Amino acid sequence: MTEQENTHSPMIICRDVHKWYGHYHALRGITMQVRKGEVVVIFGPSGSGKSTFIRTINRLEEHQRGEIIVDGIPLTHDVRDIERIRMETGMVFQQFNLFPHLTVLENITLAPIWVRKWSRAQSEEVAMQLLKRVGIPDQARKYPGQLSGGQQQRVAIARALAMQPKIMLFDEPTSALDPEMIKEVLDVMIELAESGMTMLVVTHEMGFARAVADTMYFFDQGQIVESGPPNQIFGNPKEDRTKLFLSQILSH
Amino acid sequence: MSARPASLPAHAEVLPPPTERYTVLGWLRKNLFSTWYNALLTVISIVLLALALRSLLDWTLGQARWEVITTNLRLFLVGQYPVAATWRVWACVALLSLLIGLSWSIWGRGRRAGALASGALPFALAILAEDETRLALGITGAMGVLGFVIGRLGGARLRRLALIGWVAYFPLVIVLVSGWSDAAGALPLVTTNLWGGLLLTLLLTVVGIVFSFPLGVLLALGRQYGLPVARGLCVMYIELIRGVPLVTVLFMAQLMLPLFLPGVTIDRVVRAMAGIVLFSAAYLAENVRGGLQAIPRGQYEAARALGLNTWKMMLLIVLPQALKAVIPILVGQFIALFKDTSLVVIVGLLDLMGIAKTVLAQPDFLGLQAEVYVFVALVYGIFCYLMSAFSQRVEARLSAAR
Numbered sequence A: 001m002t003e004q005e006n007t008h009s010p011m012i013i014c015r016d017v018h019k020w021y022g023h024y025h026a027l028r029g030i031t032m033q034v035r036k037g038e039v040v041v042i043f044g045p046s047g048s049g050k051s052t053f054i055r056t057i058n059r060l061e062e063h064q065r066g067e068i069i070v071d072g073i074p075l076t077h078d079v080r081d082i083e084r085i086r087m088e089t090g091m092v093f094q095q096f097n098l099f100p101h102l103t104v105l106e107n108i109t110l111a112p113i114w115v116r117k118w119s120r121a122q123s124e125e126v127a128m129q130l131l132k133r134v135g136i137p138d139q140a141r142k143y144p145g146q147l148s149g150g151q152q153q154r155v156a157i158a159r160a161l162a163m164q165p166k167i168m169l170f171d172e173p174t175s176a177l178d179p180e181m182i183k184e185v186l187d188v189m190i191e192l193a194e195s196g197m198t199m200l201v202v203t204h205e206m207g208f209a210r211a212v213a214d215t216m217y218f219f220d221q222g223q224i225v226e227s228g229p230p231n232q233i234f235g236n237p238k239e240d241r242t243k244l245f246l247s248q249i250l251s252h
Numbered sequence B: 001m002s003a004r005p006a007s008l009p010a011h012a013e014v015l016p017p018p019t020e021r022y023t024v025l026g027w028l029r030k031n032l033f034s035t036w037y038n039a040l041l042t043v044i045s046i047v048l049l050a051l052a053l054r055s056l057l058d059w060t061l062g063q064a065r066w067e068v069i070t071t072n073l074r075l076f077l078v079g080q081y082p083v084a085a086t087w088r089v090w091a092c093v094a095l096l097s098l099l100i101g102l103s104w105s106i107w108g109r110g111r112r113a114g115a116l117a118s119g120a121l122p123f124a125l126a127i128l129a130e131d132e133t134r135l136a137l138g139i140t141g142a143m144g145v146l147g148f149v150i151g152r153l154g155g156a157r158l159r160r161l162a163l164i165g166w167v168a169y170f171p172l173v174i175v176l177v178s179g180w181s182d183a184a185g186a187l188p189l190v191t192t193n194l195w196g197g198l199l200l201t202l203l204l205t206v207v208g209i210v211f212s213f214p215l216g217v218l219l220a221l222g223r224q225y226g227l228p229v230a231r232g233l234c235v236m237y238i239e240l241i242r243g244v245p246l247v248t249v250l251f252m253a254q255l256m257l258p259l260f261l262p263g264v265t266i267d268r269v270v271r272a273m274a275g276i277v278l279f280s281a282a283y284l285a286e287n288v289r290g291g292l293q294a295i296p297r298g299q300y301e302a303a304r305a306l307g308l309n310t311w312k313m314m315l316l317i318v319l320p321q322a323l324k325a326v327i328p329i330l331v332g333q334f335i336a337l338f339k340d341t342s343l344v345v346i347v348g349l350l351d352l353m354g355i356a357k358t359v360l361a362q363p364d365f366l367g368l369q370a371e372v373y374v375f376v377a378l379v380y381g382i383f384c385y386l387m388s389a390f391s392q393r394v395e396a397r398l399s400a401a402r
């Protein structure tokens, strides 16, 4: 990402974030800064807390210790702050989570109309542009159940982008997809990364990481084991656990 | 979709799906006489059916004394409702016809035969009836046709208007049927003790549905998502009501409501309505809760992540899906409610069932239980059929959106 303008203002600041599920210590002091326009890839073994972490950033999960500041807004119990942060962060889920009772177009325009209070006409115009951007303008009137997995995930990306977020969170966006559909979703994400969007991506698609990630974080047991730019992580990992994990996922 | 890409080989041509075609004889053989024992069963069934049908016809056309129905038809339909005010009930019927005609042409496309049959029905009845009733039925039919034509001309643009019409219709019916004042120029009051027959049955049902629905949804939301206190209250209410028969609730409503609201005299019919609403809401709440539980967690997370607050999430995402999932159950419950209104007899109201009892006590018609109850059953049956047919159409329309 050399051509994009990095203003170096931190978009996300996490300091010593802890989270417990009952007695289980799921996040054990995560500290991370994400600059505007930075693309972060988070990877690590199952159960290491990747989803938990990314979901604390828009308060789908509540952290119990430490500090999270998103675009200058500290994440507290204040509902208005939480809603402001949610308006500025889009999220894409492994299982798409489209609304099955609404058409593709209605899925995308819902939040702009009801949260941003745009007019229907304006929202639909934006939605159609986004559908073009993700390559499926001809599916606008269909219902999610009538689309392939790859198409559904691209709708989900368009739905998140419709709120014009400053940050996009992706939690294993391609894990539920058949191999031939993974590429069409990754292409959209690569284009998004190149357009300068701040992105946090939990993924094991190492090709994607190599192509667009600025920083990679290796999670294990609720902690950041190692972080750095892709060429360092792939070429010269410092920690044995990182090496072992990479050798396992790169072998197939 | 339709054009075949040039690169495909010729045998990849798009073929229509195979159709099954039978001649009448082929159909008979396949479905009724496929084996010797099927053939035997068919023959036996036909003989039994013929015997039953014959005695039924003998009774219906010969022995039965239908004059008990024809003489008392007015009583069955509207009870003691004053003759001078009957036009108000007719006005409601004609308006309903207009709304049905309008809605049918807007939403019910492709059912021409059904539309024709229902449109012709009032006119056919008008031929059978006489005097004012004939006129009223004629007007009803004409309003239906008028609504249909308006819908045809206006098309989808009229959707909102039709919905507003339906919402406004029910309060309007109450106002028309009850009137408000005996002062000159106003619609004279018809006290509820004069309401009766099918009119009362339908009013109890409609009020029961219209009010118990929002109440039940609120109870379900309270039980599923409420804060502990609210949740406890909802659970208590639901379990209390579900632990008691409707008859008891109706009695309680008659006796307790005046105690809770001293100084205000609440009319008996309104008390019965309150009882039905309170009873039905508890069951509705449990049915709706079933729908709420079926919604995957991801739906809530997606809604939250988009910045929807709790109310918007409920109204836009959760309730539409939950209610859609339980439509068949809800309609079943409404049909049961419709039939259960017959229990108001025990608090002294003369609904369709109550009228049947009073008619049977008339000295002229002693011992005609069969005729009277067959007629009453037929009326209940027709309305239940209409409700379930309507719900099936709605379901079909909604499941197309999948």
Ligand SMILES: Nc1ncnc2c1ncn2[C@@H]1O[C@H](COP(=O)(O)OP(=O)(O)OP(=O)(O)O)[C@@H](O)[C@H]1O
Pocket (backbone or CB within 6 Å): A021, A024, A026, A044, A045, A046, A047, A048, A049, A050, A051, A052, A053
């Ligand atoms: N709602 C919950 N209640 C209790 N424990 C939970 C809950 N969600 C997650 N956990 C636990 O927290 C730990 C971290 O889970 P998380 O989903 O963040 O892992 P992950 O890194 O995303 O794994 P995966 O790659 O399988 O998605 C796991 O041990 C999991 O069992």
Ligand SMILES: [Mg+2]
Pocket (backbone or CB within 6 Å): A050, A051, A052, A171, A172
């Ligand atoms: Mg996960």
